[in-house]
Amino acid sequence: MERLFHLIKIAEDHHLWKPIKLSKKGPPLSHLAFADDLILFSEASLDQAKIIKACLDNFCHSSGMKVSTEKTRIFFSKNIGWSVKNEISSSLGFQRTDDLGKYLGIKLHHERVSKRSLxxxxxxxxxxxxxxxxxxxxxxxxxxxxxxxxxxxxxxxxxxxxxxxxxxxxxxxxxxxxxxxxxxxxxxxxxxxxxxxxxxxxxxxxxxxESRKVNTAFMMKNCWALCSQPEKLWVRVVRAKYACGDESIPVVNKRSVASNFWRGICPAWVEVQPQIAWNVRDGLLIKFWIDRWLPSKTVLYKVVV
Known part of the structure; x- marks a missing residue:
């Protein structure tokens, strides 16, 4: 598969493959590889379909492998017209789908989480x-x-x-x-x-x-990853999408329109944030008044109170 990823990277570098972004400042997404699955992302156009097909054909020719048309599906965003969908599907030879199915037994939801959906x-x-x-x-x-x-x-x-x-x-x-x-x-x-x-x-x-406490603990772990693992792809995507800022400690705010993942992050962050404090060292990255580097509250809080 490294050969295919290399072909995709070359196409990106030559501005042929147009990856998607989940936010204006977010990282470009062209492909995600899992244990037994591969997801490709691109602009929904006939030209992009031809680029994708060329990369796949090149990879199949050099590796001797073959794409399974029976297992491969195309998922389009809601704002794509039917004529464009038909052209792209015909060009690639893959069927359209409105359901991304499951990954590791979990359905990839497109609706609000509820007892029924889970x-x-x-x-x-x-x-x-x-x-x-x-x-x-x-x-x-x-x-x-x-x-x-x-x-x-x-x-x-x-x-x-x-x-x-x-x-x-x-x-x-x-x-x-x-x-x-x-x-x-x-x-x-x-x-x-x-x-x-x-x-x-x-x-x-x-x-x-207790299941609720285990669930909350997992969400708190994700909150900590937002602070401590900025190099991870999902962290970069989430921080950019929800405008968490460039500081090590992100800005986490509730939103009326947000993913199910972010709806789980926000209440957990209320528990995590008070436990986060700066290690001073040379002090260059710390904002003296508003960052929490004392054992209890921030300096500004102490002065105001």
């Missing part, structure tokens, strides 16, 4: 539960399966979006029911509260984790 997460957990015979498992066995299998199912989704509270409650409920041996809708006595089960073992709990 029902597949709950369905996945239920399918796994239905494949186990609860009565044949000991309490320790059910606890181990909950931690090592069930709790990992929603983890990737939790890294991307903030799950609805009701969905988190339903996930935790399925954990509780399985741990206490509830089967076929028959209620079983829960010897300990869920809050107790989620306490650390040193505090008398069993080390389970």
């Amino acid at each position: 029902q597949s997460v709950m369905d996945h957990i239920n399918r796994r539960l239905s494949s186990w015979k609860t009565k044949t498992l000991s309490f320790a066995g059910r606890l181990t399966l909950t931690k090592s299998v069930l709790a990992t199912i929603p983890s990737y989704t939790m890294q991307i979006v903030l799950l609805p509270k009701q969905l988190c409650d339903d996930i935790d409920k399925s954990y509780r029911s399985f741990i206490w041996g509830q089967d076929s809708g028959k209620r079983r006595i829960h010897a300990l509260t869920w809050e107790t089960l989620c306490k650390p073992k040193d505090d008398g709990g069993l080390g389970l984790r």
